[in-house]
Amino acid sequence: MTRAIPGLLAGRKVLVTGGANGIGAAVTRRFELMRAQVVVLDRPDARPANATVRAVSADVRDEGQLSSAVTEAVALLGGLDTVIAAAGVVPAWQAITALDLDEFDRVMAINARGVAATIKHTAPHLGVGSTITAVASINAWQAAATMTSYVASKHAVLGVVRAAALALGPAGVRVNAGSARTGGHVGPVVADGGPRAGVGSERRAGTGRGRRGHRARPAGVGRGGGRLSGLPELGVVLGHHWADDQCGRGRSVSSVGPGRSACPI
Numbered sequence: 001m002t003r004a005i006p007g008l009l010a011g012r013k014v015l016v017t018g019g020a021n022g023i024g025a026a027v028t029r030r031f032e033l034m035r036a037q038v039v040v041l042d043r044p045d046a047r048p049a050n051a052t053v054r055a056v057s058a059d060v061r062d063e064g065q066l067s068s069a070v071t072e073a074v075a076l077l078g079g080l081d082t083v084i085a086a087a088g089v090v091p092a093w094q095a096i097t098a099l100d101l102d103e104f105d106r107v108m109a110i111n112a113r114g115v116a117a118t119i120k121h122t123a124p125h126l127g128v129g130s131t132i133t134a135v136a137s138i139n140a141w142q143a144a145a146t147m148t149s150y151v152a153s154k155h156a157v158l159g160v161v162r163a164a165a166l167a168l169g170p171a172g173v174r175v176n177a178g179s180a181r182t183g184g185h186v187g188p189v190v191a192d193g194g195p196r197a198g199v200g201s202e203r204r205a206g207t208g209r210g211r212r213g214h215r216a217r218p219a220g221v222g223r224g225g226g227r228l229s230g231l232p233e234l235g236v237v238l239g240h241h242w243a244d245d246q247c248g249r250g251r252s253v254s255s256v257g258p259g260r261s262a263c264p265i
Helices: 022-033 063-077 101-125 148-171 218-227
Strands: 013-017 037-042 054-057 082-085 131-135 174-180 241-244 250-254
Touching (some): 013 022, 022 037, 022 082, 037 063, 054 063, 101 131, 101 148, 131 148, 148 174
Parallel strands (some): 013 037, 013 082, 037 054, 082 131, 174 241
Antiparallel strands (some): 241 250
16 A cells, blocks of 8 residues: 655645545545645535535536636635646446437536646646646546446547647646556446536446446545656656556556656655
């Protein structure tokens, strides 16, 4: 198990979308342990479990709300240098022949468009040495027969990350993606149980388990978020998709730029 090193990210100014629950909440706790300043962005009806965490409200599908919330978060933090795009939803599984296209549009709007909008509205506030990390999934580069909406949205997330990495890299801003591996089998990024989320950190209805019955733990992505967000040991990492297992071991599964994989914490 990897450990958070208190003070390692002291001074970092972090915005976590979907930070009130699930993966986003785990990422928030991780940054707090490392003494970063954190603001959570989530739906108006989703409040962080830790009442001391500063929060702003927005639905990532609403660009106006998102833009205003980002501006408010930057004011609260006194700047911004780290963004974690964790807002997302995992829908009920459906075969392609039974695909609910309205649900497909909803999932794409939250998981893919929401990440693109988050990058669009946070990038102008970021300077040299800043980072953006999107929560992806192993389904960003593989597929399953009953996961059309989710797979499509996560493939799109990885595409957005790669394009943004190339666009923002020359300005000194790193853009990467991270996901969790489950029990030796790489599975979808989901939180433990919970009802289907509207726009929150990723959850799915039902068992809260990945394929083959393994739980995908939010803590796994919390570790990866720390690695890809401002650690000098990483060097220059662009368009990188980091898959982290439950034991804290990590590996690169794709990248568009130079860099090296590391588990410094």
